[in-house]
Amino acid sequence: MKSSALAKWIVSREGLYYLILAALLIVVLPLFLDPFRLNMVGKYLTYAFVAIGLVMCWGKAGILSLGQGVFFGLGGYCMAMFLKLEASTPEATTIQSTPGIPDFMDWNRITELPWFWEPFNSFSFTLLAVIGVPMLLAFIIGLAMFTRRVGGVYFAIITQAIAAILTILIIGQQGYTGGVNGITDLQTLNGWDIRTDEARITLYFICVGMLFLCLFVARFVENRKLGRILVAMNAQENRVRFSGYDVAAFKIFVFCLAAAFAGIGGAMFTLLVGFMSPSFIGIVASIEMVIFCALGGRLSILGAVYGALLVNAAKSGFSESFPELWPFAMGALFIGVVLAFPNGLAGLYRSYVMPLEDRLFKRNKAQANSVAKLATAKPEAKKSDNYDAITDTYSPEKS
Amino acid sequence: MSAAKKNSSDFLLAVEGLTVSFDGFKAVDNLSFYLDPKEIRVIIGPNGAGKTTVLDLICGKTKATSGSIKFAGKELTKLKEHQIVHSGVGRKFQTPSVFEDLTVFENLEVSYPKGHSVVGALAFKRDAKVIEAVEEVAATIFLTDALNESAASLSHGQKQWLEIGMLLIQKPALLMLDEPVAGMSVAERKKTAELLRVITKDHTVLVIEHDMQFVGDIADRVTVMHQGKVLSEGSIEHVKSDPKVIEVYLGH
Numbered sequence: 001m002k003s004s005a006l007a008k009w010i011v012s013r014e015g016l017y018y019l020i021l022a023a024l025l026i027v028v029l030p031l032f033l034d035p036f037r038l039n040m041v042g043k044y045l046t047y048a049f050v051a052i053g054l055v056m057c058w059g060k061a062g063i064l065s066l067g068q069g070v071f072f073g074l075g076g077y078c079m080a081m082f083l084k085l086e087a088s089t090p091e092a093t094t095i096q097s098t099p100g101i102p103d104f105m106d107w108n109r110i111t112e113l114p115w116f117w118e119p120f121n122s123f124s125f126t127l128l129a130v131i132g133v134p135m136l137l138a139f140i141i142g143l144a145m146f147t148r149r150v151g152g153v154y155f156a157i158i159t160q161a162i163a164a165i166l167t168i169l170i171i172g173q174q175g176y177t178g179g180v181n182g183i184t185d186l187q188t189l190n191g192w193d194i195r196t197d198e199a200r201i202t203l204y205f206i207c208v209g210m211l212f213l214c215l216f217v218a219r220f221v222e223n224r225k226l227g228r229i230l231v232a233m234n235a236q237e238n239r240v241r242f243s244g245y246d247v248a249a250f251k252i253f254v255f256c257l258a259a260a261f262a263g264i265g266g267a268m269f270t271l272l273v274g275f276m277s278p279s280f281i282g283i284v285a286s287i288e289m290v291i292f293c294a295l296g297g298r299l300s301i302l303g304a305v306y307g308a309l310l311v312n313a314a315k316s317g318f319s320e321s322f323p324e325l326w327p328f329a330m331g332a333l334f335i336g337v338v339l340a341f342p343n344g345l346a347g348l349y350r351s352y353v354m355p356l357e358d359r360l361f362k363r364n365k366a367q368a369n370s371v372a373k374l375a376t377a378k379p380e381a382k383k384s385d386n387y388d389a390i391t392d393t394y395s396p397e398k399s
Numbered sequence: 400m401s402a403a404k405k406n407s408s409d410f411l412l413a414v415e416g417l418t419v420s421f422d423g424f425k426a427v428d429n430l431s432f433y434l435d436p437k438e439i440r441v442i443i444g445p446n447g448a449g450k451t452t453v454l455d456l457i458c459g460k461t462k463a464t465s466g467s468i469k470f471a472g473k474e475l476t477k478l479k480e481h482q483i484v485h486s487g488v489g490r491k492f493q494t495p496s497v498f499e500d501l502t503v504f505e506n507l508e509v510s511y512p513k514g515h516s517v518v519g520a521l522a523f524k525r526d527a528k529v530i531e532a533v534e535e536v537a538a539t540i541f542l543t544d545a546l547n548e549s550a551a552s553l554s555h556g557q558k559q560w561l562e563i564g565m566l567l568i569q570k571p572a573l574l575m576l577d578e579p580v581a582g583m584s585v586a587e588r589k590k591t592a593e594l595l596r597v598i599t600k601d602h603t604v605l606v607i608e609h610d611m612q613f614v615g616d617i618a619d620r621v622t623v624m625h626q627g628k629v630l631s632e633g634s635i636e637h638v639k640s641d642p643k644v645i646e647v648y649l650g651h
Contacts, residue, residue, distance in 0.1 A: 228501055239498065242484055244512060
């Protein structure tokens with residue numbers, strides 16, 4: 001019964017959108033791009049993780065965070081710390097005055113591995129930390145803000161401030177964090193060299209796999225009653241509260257979820273790019289992440305993936321030819337999206353392409369139905385089926 | 400119940416010495432009133448009398464400066480909003496507050512009193528019981544045919560009914576309605592009065608209303624508020640003939 005439901009979903013319209021994305025990411029791009037370009041696409045995809053989180057957090061629940069780079073960075077740094085420790089064996093670092101610790105620590109006259117670096121010798125701890133550390137910080141921020149009913153612009157400003165604080169902290173504590181250069185010269189993951197083309201291609205596919213995992217988690221949440229509560233909270237917070245829900249708990253949940261996604265994205269970024277630095281987590285980076293989400297469509301998790309891909313591809317393309325113009329183009333893009341199509345690409349798709357699809361689908365369905373009617377007089381569908389259809393109309397964001 | 404009952408536990412709702420002050424201005428000033436189970440009480444009074452604030456205080460939207468609100472023997476002033484809802488108090492706001500991005504069905508489903516925690520809301524299943532409850536309430540609020548429509552597409556009156564329905568599905572012991580017929584057409588008012596009569600068969604209802612005709616139609620007792628205090632209380636006839644009420648509210 002379960003597998004038939006799955007088969008049904010795959011041939012549904014929403015399933016088709018997922019298939020198209022999967023085909024694009026798993027077949028088309030690897031087929032046509034050289035390893036270097038594919039690696040870049042992988043890097044763009046790591047931002048899609050953040051964008052999916054922002055759809056849940058901002059698009060659905062109305063919590064605008066301008067500090068998602070923080071969680072992206074924490075995930076990325078956790079992974080980078082593990083890789084750095086692996087690269088800093090006593091044998092590889094014999095020229096240092098203290099062999100066996102990361103090189104930048106040695107340069108900063110640190111003679112002992114700091115206590116918070118110790119657990120990152122363990123790979124399983126690192127994997128937990130990639131999700132756990134961002135979630136823990138999100139939980140603390142959420143607890144402090146949402147239970148005090150801080151929201152809207154104030155919340156956005158505070159998250160932005162946190163992004164600034166974390167950047168300053170990382171840059172300032174050079175001996176512990178690698179400072180402005182970040183954590184560089186990462187080489188192997190459990191002995192597997194991540195710098196080769198084959199490794200990068202493998203990592204790309206792992207990244208795509210993780211992305212789909214996150215997409216399915218997000219989709220699961222948005223299709224549950226919890227998803228409807230998030231949407232409800234966005235417009236009528238008080239009504240939700242006086243329907244018996246602890247609004248703060250739901251906000252904390254979705255903020256933590258978005259942080260977990262961002263953390264996974266950050267870790268994949270470190271693996272794909274081979275280093276992590278504060279420039280990927282600060283204010284500008286965090287705002288860019290919101291733009292990916294806005295352009296893709298802040299109500300659609302699949303739209304967010306396309307948004308992250310397109311904006312980053314445009315950024316690379318543009319920066320290669322006119323590096324100094326990109327920030328202006330980005331600004332114009334954001335203003336354009338906000339003014340002209342506030343629901344982003346997914347919104348455009350829904351209002352212009354979907355009606356065309358509807359007509360196509362209907363024609364096919366009408367034909368199929370007339371055939372079916374001739375064969376058997378079908379009994380009326382049960383009432384409850386009608387209502388289940390709601391979930392269907394609800395979920396296909398352009399998805 | 401024991402023979403030696405204290406007065407505040409006889410009532411479903413006992414408000415005693417309730418005061419709230421905003422920057423020194425006492426919007427509600429040492430207010431006391433009591434609701435019997437299954438009673439329909441209407442609060443009337445001129446603008447700024449503190450009527451809506453009283454509802455805000457009971458449902459926890461505003462915190463009291465002093466005084467007590469006992470509901471079914473439970474002190475509400477210390478509870479959080481959602482805990483007050485769970486104790487059985489439902490509140491309808493003055494302007495219709497429904498979830499416009501959701502369908503009528505989903506609006507009622509979200510209000511269904513199950514799966515209130517984060518985990519519960521993730522695990523919540525739309526089972527036969529939920530569907531039955533939603534359909535039952537939808538029939539009561541005249542929205543059976545609109546279940547699959549988006550709440551945004553409803554008329555003003557229908558939104559008011561939907562919000563009442565969202566309270567009904569919670570099965571609260573006390574329903575608080577803030578101007579339920581404001582902005583409604585005459586036909587809608589009639590239907591709403593009918594709806595309230597059905598509701599009041601098994602709920603205690605506290606209503607704020609201006610329309611004296613409507614008040615007379617539904618009220619068991621009327622409390623007149625003025626400047627945060629009770630000016631008069633009793634049957635509609637009693638209140639209507641009270642010279643103090645005529646002076647400040649009804650006019651000569």
